Amino acid sequence: MTVPNMYALVGVGLLCMGLYGLVMHSHLVRKILALNVSGSGVFLFLVALADQTPGPTPDPVPHAMVLTGIVVAVSATALALALACRIQQVNGTLRLSDNEPE
Amino acid sequence: MDNFANYGAFTLDAILALVLLTLAWLLLRSRDLFKAIVLFISFGLLMSLAWVRLKAIDIALAEAAIGAGLTGALFLSALGRIRQYSRKDRRQQKTSRPFRNRD
Amino acid sequence: MTTEFSKKLPEIMTRRSAESLLSRSGQAMTIIGVSLLALILGYSLWTLPPFSDRMVTLVSDNMAISGVENPVTAVLLNFRGYDTLLEIGVLLLAVVAVFSIAPSPALLATSPPSPMATLLLRLLLPFVVLVGGYILWVGSYAPGGAFQAGAVLAAGGILFTTVTARWHPLANKAIPFAMGAGLLIFVLVALATMMVTGNFLQYPETRAGMLILLIEAAATMSIAVILTLLFVGGEPGEISPAQGENKHTVSFNKENRSE
Numbered sequence: 112m113t114v115p116n117m118y119a120l121v122g123v124g125l126l127c128m129g130l131y132g133l134v135m136h137s138h139l140v141r142k143i144l145a146l147n148v149s150g151s152g153v154f155l156f157l158v159a160l161a162d163q164t165p166g167p168t169p170d171p172v173p174h175a176m177v178l179t180g181i182v183v184a185v186s187a188t189a190l191a192l193a194l195a196c197r198i199q200q201v202n203g204t205l206r207l208s209d210n211e212p213e
Numbered sequence: 214m215d216n217f218a219n220y221g222a223f224t225l226d227a228i229l230a231l232v233l234l235t236l237a238w239l240l241l242r243s244r245d246l247f248k249a250i251v252l253f254i255s256f257g258l259l260m261s262l263a264w265v266r267l268k269a270i271d272i273a274l275a276e277a278a279i280g281a282g283l284t285g286a287l288f289l290s291a292l293g294r295i296r297q298y299s300r301k302d303r304r305q306q307k308t309s310r311p312f313r314n315r316d
Numbered sequence: 317m318t319t320e321f322s323k324k325l326p327e328i329m330t331r332r333s334a335e336s337l338l339s340r341s342g343q344a345m346t347i348i349g350v351s352l353l354a355l356i357l358g359y360s361l362w363t364l365p366p367f368s369d370r371m372v373t374l375v376s377d378n379m380a381i382s383g384v385e386n387p388v389t390a391v392l393l394n395f396r397g398y399d400t401l402l403e404i405g406v407l408l409l410a411v412v413a414v415f416s417i418a419p420s421p422a423l424l425a426t427s428p429p430s431p432m433a434t435l436l437l438r439l440l441l442p443f444v445v446l447v448g449g450y451i452l453w454v455g456s457y458a459p460g461g462a463f464q465a466g467a468v469l470a471a472g473g474i475l476f477t478t479v480t481a482r483w484h485p486l487a488n489k490a491i492p493f494a495m496g497a498g499l500l501i502f503v504l505v506a507l508a509t510m511m512v513t514g515n516f517l518q519y520p521e522t523r524a525g526m527l528i529l530l531i532e533a534a535a536t537m538s539i540a541v542i543l544t545l546l547f548v549g550g551e552p553g554e555i556s557p558a559q560g561e562n563k564h565t566v567s568f569n570k571e572n573r574s575e
Contacts, residue, residue, distance in 0.1 A: 118267060119361050121230045125237050127354040132241040134346050137337040140246060140291065144253055147284065148237050151260055154272075162267045164367045169268050171387040172371050175396055177272050178388070179403045182463055182539075185279050185287075186410035189546035192291040193414045196549070199298050200418070207337060270459035271388045274451070278467030279543075286474055286547055294549070 119159035125152025139195045139205045143188060150184045226266060233259055250288045257281030383524025384456040392461065393528045397517045401506065404499050404535055411495060411542045415551045433479045444472030452536050456525060462532040466539025473544030491541065498538025502531050 129149025133142050154177045161173035199205050236259065240252035257280040264273035330339045338346060375387050375395065382390035392400050448469040455461030505527055506517045513520055519527050 116361060117226055117230050118263060120358060121233055121263075123354055123357040123361070124234050126357070127350045128234075128237050128241060130353070131346055131350045135336050135338055135343060136241075138246070140288070140295070141241075141249065144249060144288070145241055147253070148241065148256070151256075151280070155260070155263065155267075158264065158267050158269050158272065160364075161269075164369050164372055166369050166372055168372065168376075168387070170369075170372050171375055171391045172396070174269050174272055174388045175391040175399075177269070178275055178392065178461075178463060179399055181272070181275050181279055182403060183406055185284055185543070186407050186546065188284055189287050189549075190410050190413050192287055193417050193549055196291055196294050196298070197417050199295050203299075205295065209337070271386075271461060271464065274459060274464040275467060278464060278471060282471050283467060283474070283543055283547070290547060290549065 116159070116163075118162075119156050122152045122154070122156030122159060125149060125155065128152075137206045137208070139198065139207070140192070143191050143195065146191075147184065147188060150180070154180055229259065229263055229266065233263065246292060250285065250292060253288065254281055254285035257285065381521045381524070383519065383521070383526075383528055386455060386457060386459065386461070388459070389455050389461050389528070393531060394519065394524060397506075400535075401499070401502050401517070404502060404538065407539065407542050408495060408499055411545050414546060414549060417550070419550050429479045437475060437479050440475065441472055444468060444475075448472070448536070448540070452532055453529075455532060456529065462535040463539060465532075466536045467543065469536065469540035470543035470547070473540060474547050477544065477548060491545070494537060494541040495545070496538070498535040501534035505531055 126149045129145045129147075129152060132145030132148065136142050136145065157173045157177055158169075161170040164170045195205060233256065236252055236256045240249045240256060243249045243252065257276060260280060261273045261277040264270070264276055330341060336343065375391060378395070379385070379387060379390060382394045384390050384394070448465045451460040451468060452462060452465035453460075455465070509519055509527070510516045
């Protein structure tokens with residue numbers, strides 16, 4: 112197994128673990144954490160594939176895309192956390208529940 | 214000597230990969246939210262190392278500053294705010310209704 | 317005994333723990349689904365077609381006319397400049413959305429900062445500004461650029477707001493301009509290049525390096541201010557710490573919740 116393939120597999124593993132955490136947890140902040148983990152996994156996958164191009168330097172186009180992706184991910188996380196704080200203020204709890212409305 | 218460097222690089226990559234996966238698993242399964250956020254910050258730091266190994270130095274700089282530093286600070290500040298609000302609620306003796314899952 | 321267990325099994329499988337949103341059968345199905353996804357992606361990795369270096373040769377062939385020497389900066393700000401323009405727009409949109417959710421929470425420092433923290437601030441902030449400026453400038457020649465520099469400056473801004481927990485009244489007036497300056501200058505440069513060369517965001521080749529540095533400088537300031545405000549988490553300076561945060565809040569519920 113060549114080195115970039117190993118990081119690509121790690122990226123796949125992180126994506127799947129993040130997806131599982133996103134679906135499973137009921138606390139909203141944990142969902143946001145899981146979403147960030149799976150985002151990092153996707154970026155790892157992209158850059159690992161970019162490193163596999165033949166030649167001395169890796170492909171700079173996926174690097175630029177991942178850079179954009181990191182900045183967009185942090186702004187989405189900030190918005191999600193602001194919404195979560197607001198939900199906590201309004202509803203008193205951050206845990207989703209399955210209770211049917213009476 | 215070249216073979217030695219190759220083996221060393223492979224070992225470093227293998228250990229980094231294992232630690233990244235373990236950190237992600239621990240952070241998703243930890244009981245305490247504060248511990249999960251601290252694990253997430255260290256996860257970001259190790260991701261920055263992984264970017265350097267993948268020859269993406271610009272991304273390593275950005276991940277160290279934004280991914281580990283800024284996102285970690287965001288999460289910790291949100292955690293503090295959430296705990297502050299829930300303490301205030303308990304002081305005012307509100308009954309916390311579960312959030313209605315409207316699908 | 318087995319009949320008792322088989323009677324309890326449906327209950328066990330559908331019972332939900334407090335911290336998870338799924339019952340045990342739901343968790344099992346999710347694990348199976350996620351493992352299937354991992355297997356499919358791993359299989360696709362093993363059967364990838366051989367890589368072509370078309371993009372790499374395209375970029376390296378056109379580096380001479382891009383105006384910079386760092387390929388990632390060339391791709392970000394010259395070849396795919398439109399993506400970066402929209403990314404800065406996304407940042408601005410995110411901070412406006414965070415502003416619209418709630419006014420900023422009361423900054424928590426109730427006592428004046430400790431002298432150690434003030435000393436740390438006084439020692440660190442000049443270096444933060446220096447390092448940020450250097451990373452911005454070196455982005456044309458080596459790894460670096462606007463986003464990294466903006467993030468470092470935002471770290472300095474977060475340090476500042478955490479330690480002093482106070483806003484200068486002039487800062488309040490300057491914040492909207494600082495937030496919008498990056499996008500504004502980017503769009504102005506793009507329109508100016510459209511008037512000169514006829515295509516949106518196509519730099520004239522002799523001026524490309526200078527235009528890229530101009531755009532990056534404005535973007536760095538904008539990104540630093542936006543990321544610091546995202547950390548603060550709301551529109552700054554509208555509230556007094558004593559009253560809490562309900563002065564300007566719009567009530568989202570019909571029932572009157574006292575907050």
